[in-house]
Amino acid sequence: MTFGQLAGLIAAIAFLILVVFACVVLTQLSKTMKEANATIAVLTRDMDNLSKEVEDVLGNTNSLLDDINKKSTQLDPAVKAVADVSQSVIDVNNSLHEMTEKVNARREKAQLGMSLLKTAGKAAVVNGIARFKQRRAEKKGVDTDE
Template identity: 35%
Template structure:
């Protein structure tokens, strides 16, 4: 065997090793591709089921939102109708407070007037007694 033949034999063996490695790599890629195809089929089936259920769910959500909007409008209308009642209650509270203040002022004036009346009554009695005393002295003269 000559040097050229040995080099050719080495090149052929290297090419065979590369071909076998490529063949193993291709086999592994083929198995991975089969698994990916199976996974994609499962995903498509799952997506079809989800889409079918999502359509029904979407209709239910739309109906629920419509009912919620109707309920909210009804509550807003009732709150608007009740607002004057709360305003009237607030005004009534203010009126009761003013009435209490006026009653306190009146009670203060009456009690202070009663004290003044008592003083006036004492002064009147003293004045009458003095008049009687002076009129008796004048009558004896």
């Protein structure tokens, strides 16, 4: 065997190994592609089912939202009435506070007047007693002088 034949034999063996390796890789790649295609088919089918269910959920959500909107529209007068009652209560409360302040002011004024009247009455009584004592003392003094 010559050197050229030996080189050709080595090249042929290397090419054979390369072909065998390529066949193994292509076989594995083919299996992987088949599994990927099967997975994609399952995902596509599942996505179709899921999209149908999502459409049903969206339809139900829209009908519920319409129902809620109708009911909230019906509740608007009640909410307005509650707001009006609340405002009325606030007005009554403010009026009661004003009336209480006026009554307290009048009571304080009356108490001040009564206090002044009591003071004046006490002063008059004390003054009257003092005059009485003075007159009595004067009469005793006049009686003793005679």
